[in-house]
Amino acid sequence: MQSSIQLAAPGIDEGILRILLAGALGMFLGLEREWSQKSAGIRTFALVSLLAAVFTVTERDTLLVLGGVLVIVQGILLAVQGLQAEEQTLSLTTSVSLLVAYGVGAVVAAGYILEGVTVAVLSSLLLVLKRELHSFAWGLSKQELRSGTEFAILAFVIYPLLPTDPVRIPGDILSVTIELRVVWLMVVFVAGIGFVNYAIVQTYGGRGIAVTGFFGGLASSTAVVGTMIDHVRQQPAASSYAVAAILLADAAMALRNLLITVVFTIESGLLLTPLVPLGAVIVGSVAVAAYTADWSEEVEMDLTSPFSLRGVLAFGGVFLLVVVVGSVASARFGTAGLYVTSVLSGLVSSAGATTSAVLLYRGGAIDETTAMLAILLATAASIAVKAAMTAPGPDRSFAGRVAIWSTVVLGGASALVVAMLA
Known part of the structure; x- marks a missing residue:
């Protein structure tokens, strides 16, 4: 069920505020990636969320699907790049996080405010608690x-x-x-x-x-x-x-x-x-x-x-x-x-x-x-x-x-x- 929260005050376009919120949530998701010095950081995540929000608000369904495909392709390229680096490890976290940021932008722009914010917060928490979660899993x-x-x-x-x-x-x-x-x-x-x-x-x-x-x-x-x-x-x-x-x-x-x-x-x-x-x-x-x-x-x-x-x-x-x-x-x-x-x-x-x-x-x-x-x-x-x-x-x-x-x-x-x- 779509969230009933209204972001806009009288006289302010609702779609503009949804786009702004999508960009802010994208930046929020990119904070941990930026701090960890990954190949994609605050700007990339914000742009990905904004792209999904714009396509959703303007009802460009074809472009929305195409944008999702491009984000997936970019994620694959980042994962392959990790294999070619000195670490030679296949890291999918950044790739999947970009796809999550794209989804959050689309969800928020469609009016599912609480759902989008919830996904963004939980995803950021999973990124921040990487070491604790790994320690917990390895200790089981x-x-x-x-x-x-x-x-x-x-x-x-x-x-x-x-x-x-x-x-x-x-x-x-x-x-x-x-x-x-x-x-x-x-x-x-x-x-x-x-x-x-x-x-x-x-x-x-x-x-x-x-x-x-x-x-x-x-x-x-x-x-x-x-x-x-x-x-x-x-x-x-x-x-x-x-x-x-x-x-x-x-x-x-x-x-x-x-x-x-x-x-x-x-x-x-x-x-x-x-x-x-x-x-x-x-x-x-x-x-x-x-x-x-x-x-x-x-x-x-x-x-x-x-x-x-x-x-x-x-x-x-x-x-x-x-x-x-x-x-x-x-x-x-x-x-x-x-x-x-x-x-x-x-x-x-x-x-x-x-x-x-x-x-x-x-x-x-x-x-x-x-x-x-x-x-x-x-x-x-x-x-x-x-x-x-x-x-x-x-x-x-x-x-x-x-x-x-x-x-x-x-x-x-x-x-x-x-x-x-x-």
Whole structure:
């Protein structure tokens, strides 16, 4: 879709400003080539972008195509010239950059302003970070490359192929629909958190696992469990940090629900009752995480890969089962009660259940106490299902500690709710 940004002020020709912007972006792309003392620099790149912009604005399609061919030919000549020089290397970067500059000039002149600027900035960044990118690529192991390819297939090949609309499970017995993209997105989350966690652990050691638990919990606290189980399987000595990571994921999940409650009710009468018990979950989870992990201990981490494809697919299967069971139970209960729905929704996404309760409160359909209990039931269900998911893991002690400390946190929050209702 064409960018809607208008460059020209009243009385100024839009085409002139597009040509000027194309020239400026060409100069921007040529800065790094000029600094690197390549055969094509600022002036050449600017002229190439201007040429494409002029042909596009004047709607000279034939000349635009011919100009593109000439840029390609010039790029080939520059590459051959590099072979004949003392270095005797075939350098295609400058040649391809000239073609990018030509494309940016044409795109901007056609009115795709944001797209053209984005391409120019990203291309310049790739040129500037040449050494860092080469160091990163050369430092990757074969297993890391394989994991990166598997993740790309999960996120960018399979996910777009899944249907956007909910899919009805065949047969009349279950009579439920499943959003396959949501389920697969959870698989991608698990793999993505695994990559982030792998990078942090490689840099900071075992302590990085717990840090990832919190930040991963902001996106999907349930997805953190699959990653932590995989890490405990690879490195049992890191189980104390994995326990802390899951508790910190609970804290992040409760913080997210708290923010949803405050943001969506601040205009229509702030919903205050959930603040204390949700705050207790946050504080309690952080305190338990700080207590359970020996932060002074140096754990030698030797993770073999960023994530296990078999592990994340198995986690996706468990998550799909939770979704199916929750949908069947919800359909059978019908509208029997908001609380049952909140618990079932919390098994999949406590944020969705929290948002639903807040919207009902805003509309006057439920009172403050009912909204608080619905939010807390969803939060409790999310904590409970994460503890349950560790049970089939490789370490019974790890699963037991997660279950015990999750119960302690939920017990403290429940005691506060009872005291508030008394």
